[in-house]
Amino acid sequence: MRIRPVGAHALLLDCTAPTDIAEAGSDIPEAAMVEAWRAELWRRRERGDLVAVEIVPAARTVLLDGLPDPTTTAEQLTRWAPVVAPATTRPNQANANVDEAADVVVPVCFDGPDLPAVAGHWGVDVPAVRHRLTSTRFRVAFCGFAPGFPYLTGLPTELALPRLATPRPRVPAGSVALAGPYAGIYPGASPGGWLLVGRTDLVLFDVAADPPARLGPGTTVRMVAA
Amino acid sequence: MTHPGAIEVLRAGALTTVQDLGRPGWAHLGVPRSGALDPAALRLANRLVGNPEHAAGLEITLTGCTLRLTRASTVAVTGAEVPVQAGVRPGDTGRPLSVPAGTVLRIGPARRGVRSWLAVAGGIDVAPVLGSRATDTLSGLGPPPMRDGDLLPLGDPVGTPAPVDLTVCPTPPEELHLTLGPGPREDWFTPTAFDRLFGSAYTISPVSNRVGARLAGAALPRAVAGELPSEGIVLGAVQVPADGQPLIFLADHPTTGGYPVIGVVTDVTPLAQARPGTTVRFHGPQR
Numbered sequence: 001m002r003i004r005p006v007g008a009h010a011l012l013l014d015c016t017a018p019t020d021i022a023e024a025g026s027d028i029p030e031a032a033m034v035e036a037w038r039a040e041l042w043r044r045r046e047r048g049d050l051v052a053v054e055i056v057p058a059a060r061t062v063l064l065d066g067l068p069d070p071t072t073t074a075e076q077l078t079r080w081a082p083v084v085a086p087a088t089t090r091p092n093q094a095n096a097n098v099d100e101a102a103d104v105v106v107p108v109c110f111d112g113p114d115l116p117a118v119a120g121h122w123g124v125d126v127p128a129v130r131h132r133l134t135s136t137r138f139r140v141a142f143c144g145f146a147p148g149f150p151y152l153t154g155l156p157t158e159l160a161l162p163r164l165a166t167p168r169p170r171v172p173a174g175s176v177a178l179a180g181p182y183a184g185i186y187p188g189a190s191p192g193g194w195l196l197v198g199r200t201d202l203v204l205f206d207v208a209a210d211p212p213a214r215l216g217p218g219t220t221v222r223m224v225a226a
Numbered sequence: 227m228t229h230p231g232a233i234e235v236l237r238a239g240a241l242t243t244v245q246d247l248g249r250p251g252w253a254h255l256g257v258p259r260s261g262a263l264d265p266a267a268l269r270l271a272n273r274l275v276g277n278p279e280h281a282a283g284l285e286i287t288l289t290g291c292t293l294r295l296t297r298a299s300t301v302a303v304t305g306a307e308v309p310v311q312a313g314v315r316p317g318d319t320g321r322p323l324s325v326p327a328g329t330v331l332r333i334g335p336a337r338r339g340v341r342s343w344l345a346v347a348g349g350i351d352v353a354p355v356l357g358s359r360a361t362d363t364l365s366g367l368g369p370p371p372m373r374d375g376d377l378l379p380l381g382d383p384v385g386t387p388a389p390v391d392l393t394v395c396p397t398p399p400e401e402l403h404l405t406l407g408p409g410p411r412e413d414w415f416t417p418t419a420f421d422r423l424f425g426s427a428y429t430i431s432p433v434s435n436r437v438g439a440r441l442a443g444a445a446l447p448r449a450v451a452g453e454l455p456s457e458g459i460v461l462g463a464v465q466v467p468a469d470g471q472p473l474i475f476l477a478d479h480p481t482t483g484g485y486p487v488i489g490v491v492t493d494v495t496p497l498a499q500a501r502p503g504t505t506v507r508f509h510g511p512q513r
Contacts, residue, residue, distance in 0.1 A: 004410040007490025010460045012410040038254075054253040056458035058482050061410075063458025066250065143256035144456055144482035147365050151456075188366075205255075207355045207367070213255040 001033075003074050010065040011074055013037055030060045031141050031153045032084055037062045038217055040082035050076075057142040057217050059151075103137065104219055106185070107226035108176050112196035114164075118178060121161055130225065132159075133197065138183060138221040143213060148187040148205030150215040157181050167193035174199045176223070185215070200226070231297030233284075233346065235376040236330065239291035242372040243361035243436075244350050245343070246282040252356055253481040259461065260362040261477050263341055263436060263498035267304040270393065271345035274302035274322045276385030281349030282359035284372070286342045290333040291372070293344075297380070298327045300347040300387045304395055306339030306499055320393040339398040339499035351381035363436045364478040398499035401427075402506045404474075404491045409464065411454065411486035419446040419466075423488065423508050428472065432502040436478040438465075439497045441506060445470030446488060456482040462491035 004012040015033040038057040041064065044050040050073065053066025067073050110130045119126045138154035160181045168191065171177070175186045177194030184194055187204035204214050215221060235242070245268060248261020262268035262285055269279040284291070290308060295301070303310050303319045310317035311332040317323045319342070325331065333342060352359050352369050361368040372378075406423075428443035446466050459465070463475045465485045474491050475483075476498075491497075492511070500506070 005408040006410045006460055006487070007407040007462060008492055010490075012457065014410075053250050054458070056253045056481060058457040059455030061457040063253075063460070065253070065458070065460050142456070142482065143254060144480070145256060147252075147255060147257045147367065149256055211255070212252070212257075212356060217254055 001037075003077055005070070005074075006063070006065075009067050009070060010063060011067065011070050011077070013062040013064070013077065014060065015062070016060045031139075033082075034058070034060060034062055034141065035139065035218060036082035036084040040080060044080065058144065059141065100137075100222075102220060103222045104215060106176075106200050106202050106221055106223050108133070108198040108200050108223045109226045110176075110198040112176065112198045114177075114195035115197050118161065118195055118197060122159055129197065133183070133223050134225060136223075138223070140215045140217050140219045140221065141182070142217050143215075145184075146187055146190055148213040148215070149184060150204070150213075150219070150221070152183040152185075152215075152221055153181065155181060155183065161195055163193040164195065167191050171196065172199065174201060174204075176200055230348065230351070230382055231295065231299065231327075231380045233350070233378040233380065234294040234296065235291065235372045235374060235378070236294055237292035238372040238374050238376070239286060240289040241287040242291045243285050243363070244282050244352060244369050244372075244378070245285040245360045246358055247280045248360050248477060249356045249358035249362075249367070253458065256365075256481050257356060257367065258362050258364050258478050258481060260358065260360040260364075260368065262343060262360075263477050264305060264343070264495040266495060267395075267498075268343040268345070270320075271302045271304040271343045272349070274304075274320075274388045274390065274393070275300045275345045275347040276383060276387045277345055277347060277349050278384070281345065281381070282352070283343050283345040283350060286333050286344060288336050288340050290335050290342075292333070293331045295325060295329050295331060295346065296327060298325065299380070300324050300383075301331060302345050303333060303342050304345075304393075305342040306336040307395070307397065308336050308342050309334035320395045321390060322387040324387070340501055341498050346380055347383040347387065348381040351379045362478055364480060399496070400505070402496050402500055402504060404496070404506060404508055405493065405511055406464065406489035406508045407492050407511055409487045409489040410457070412488060414448055414450040414454070414486040415466070415488055416447045416449045419448070419488065422446060423472070424510060428506045428508075430497075430500045430502050430504045430506060431471075434500075434502065436476055438476055438479060439474045439500065441472045441474065443471070446472060448486070450486075454484055454486050456484045459483045459487070460490060462494045463487045464489045464491060
């Protein structure tokens with residue numbers, strides 16, 4: 001873990017940069033490290049140990065913005081150790097101890113136009129793509145791109161996919177899509193370059209709901225065939 | 227019960243949006259901060275008409291706009307150097323103007339600067355979204371940009387207008403000097419990049435908007451090739467895309483980005499008034 005300064009009021013926790021000291025969890029995938037730090041910093045803020053306007057997890061980092069005193073916070077961060085989930089409770093690990101009741105179940109109609117392309121990249125047939133997606137336990141690593149758009153981890157990194165060379169000008173709301181190591185769901189219609197594998201009627205972002213995002217960071221997700 | 231009144235938009239102009247102090251605190255869900263590009267100017271306009279500083283007003287861009295107020299009210303315009311006319315009376319920026327019901331308020335094209343903020347006593351009372359009435363041009367949250375014929379409800383005035391004659395609105399400078407704080411990915415750039423960034427002049431590109439001020443000038447060479455996995459973005463972050471031309475993120479910036487950030491502009495508010503072609507120079511924090 002490395003702390004990178006960001007202007008006068010923010011810090012970026014980089015969960016991948018090499019550290020001077022060997023950390024106990026140095027073999028932990030970065031997504032699990034990011035999730036552990038996000039959860040820890042959220043708890044610290046709830047408890048009043050940390051004052052921050054924004055705690056923004058991303059692929060390999062957690063941004064803390066709106067810090068009254070970044071120097072003090074940076075010093076505190078070196079003493080705060082997050083609890084990293086053991087490998088067996090991470091997404092995509094079948095384990096009886098996992099609290100599956102907390103999973104958000106997303107009904108998906110797997111009829112996306114890019115299913116054959118995904119099958120081609122993975123070297124399997126289309127039913128095997130569906131099976132892979134419905135048997136994976138995902139976790140929302142972070143939100144970005146649009147309000148409530150979840151970046152879901154859980155697929156093995158060797159199944160990472162390229163984006164479309166030419167993004168579609170309009171992807172319908174509820175589209176379930178894949179790109180890089182992530183699965184994602186478009187909360188609203190927008191241009192998009194991810195490979196479309198299906199669609200869901202689940203409302204992902206509702207400004208009247210609390211919280212407004214159905215799939216916020218840390219949420220575990222399972223897709224079921226609709 | 228008194229009728230709370232409304233603003234009727236007769237001519238919306240190039241881009242007129244409802245703005246307040248934005249919706250910070252939701253970045254982890256992908257919700258941009260949004261809000262007035264120069265919060266101090268909106269706060270001032272609100273104080274002048276007796277509103278709380280966080281009340282919603284209008285952010286008016288370059289070509290001005292024409293409005294009708296359906297009730298007697300107090301209004302104030304701050305920001306760019308613009309002609310203001312209330313009915314047949316010429317008005318001034320930077321001071322409260324008392325106007326009768328039915329008054330047509332004309333905010334003309336900016337003579338200098340780009341954006342003005344109009345506050346009306348009682349504030350604009352559209353429904354808040356996630357705690358803010360601001361139009362977010364990136365995500366589409368908040369009311370859409372104004373169109374001719376739109377009607378905006380007004381709230382009930384709560385305070386008394388400020389007893390001032392005139393305030394001084396700073397004139398936008400010909401050349402912007404921006405102080406740059408540390409960026410999280412300085413190590414992604416060569417020493418040449420920093421020589422160019424601090425040693426050469428950049429100009430504001432015409433494709434700048436509320437999301438970001440795009441700059442044109444000496445390209446900033448990278449020391450690290452390849453893609454940067456998405457990471458959180460702050461207001462004022464100077465992101466450098468593949469073409470090496472820096473972009474300074476403003477209020478409607480995305481919450482995450484995939485290009486390295488070389489530095490962070492300490493105060494982005496002068497950029498709210500920077501027209502395309504304006505010269506920008508960067509300085510380190512020691513200056």
